[in-house]
Amino acid sequence: MKHKMVSIGDDNEITFETRDFCPAHLLFKIESFSLLSENGIDKIESSEFELDDNYKWKLIIYPEGRYAKDGANHVSAYLAVENKSKPDAGWELNAVVSIFLLNHKLDKYMFKKGQRRFHLLNPEWGFSKFIVKETLTNPSNGFLVDECCVFGAEVFVVKNEGIRETLTNPSNGHLVDDSCVFGAEVFVVKNKGIRECMSILKVTNSFKHELKISKFSKLEKEWNSKEFNAGDHKWKVCVYPKGNGAQNGSHVSIFLHKVGFSSGEKVKADCSICIKNQSKIGNRKYQFNRLFSASSNSWGWPSFIPIADMKQPGCLVGDVCIIEVEISIQAVLRSLP
Known part of the structure; x- marks a missing residue:
């Protein structure tokens, strides 16, 4: 019609x-x-x-x-x-x-x-x-x-x-x-x-979370935060003080993970992660927009900051590193029954 x-x-x-x-x-x-x-x-x-x-x-x-x-x-x-x-x-x-x-x-x-x-x-x-x-x-x-x-x-x-066939007389x-040719x-x-x-979702406000990592310079392996809420969703941050993968030994690597997915669920979010400069000189901050799913539940930077730069004033105070995470949930994709 x-x-x-x-x-x-x-x-x-x-x-x-x-x-x-x-x-x-x-x-x-x-x-x-x-x-x-x-x-x-x-x-x-x-x-x-x-x-x-x-x-x-x-x-x-x-x-x-x-x-x-x-x-x-x-x-x-x-x-x-x-x-x-x-x-x-x-x-x-x-x-x-x-x-x-x-x-x-x-x-x-x-x-x-x-x-x-x-x-x-x-x-x-x-x-x-x-x-x-x-x-x-x-x-x-x-x-x-x-x-x-x-x-x-x-x-x-x-x-x-x-x-494919031919009709004869x-x-x-x-x-x-x-002759003519038909088909179906x-x-x-x-x-x-x-x-x-x-x-x-109507983005009226973002969800902010602050993480403190003690004895940062002495950490050898990855550091995982406790789970925290942003909206109705759970998240965690994973930090590699000595780097991850190809950046091992040269950079600090930081990743944001979405924790737990219901069947067919995906979450689109605006996110930012920064290492807070405790001397208030300026923060090292990165932003990204990402669709998180069960098969792609993390995003971040293997080369977030050179390890040598962590010695700059304010990055580590009393060997404590402060990481700030900000998340704005834009949309949620879910399966229909």
């Missing part, structure tokens, strides 16, 4: 279609959509979902548009693929991909569909102008209800392994001169994909 709303994809002008049943491979719910801009989040990615042949896919949403010129005033949506088994090989595949957006008012999924050849040099395809942002954010249109919108994705890899055994494809939709929700 064609819908009257029109938008232009990256390749051609493609109109929205609608259907009743939900996407087969991914359902991606975003809560508090308007806070994306407020929190400075200009790109969000779903978890990966895997199809046959060891290919992994993910949905990428650009709330402010992917390109300033082509995607201005629009929300952009793309599907990206990666061959995990042979990342350096000259792989390619043909696929029919669809990107969905739920219209709560109509109780239907609106989607745009296209056929694409994916390969190592061109692993993404989608729409820089998936939907006009004003259309999406206007509650009367039914896409954003209680600050919540739902995206989805389907991918069907096309393999030319079907039956039974009266004389010859091919019919006035059938993709059975099974709802076994990923279902997840991203809750965008």
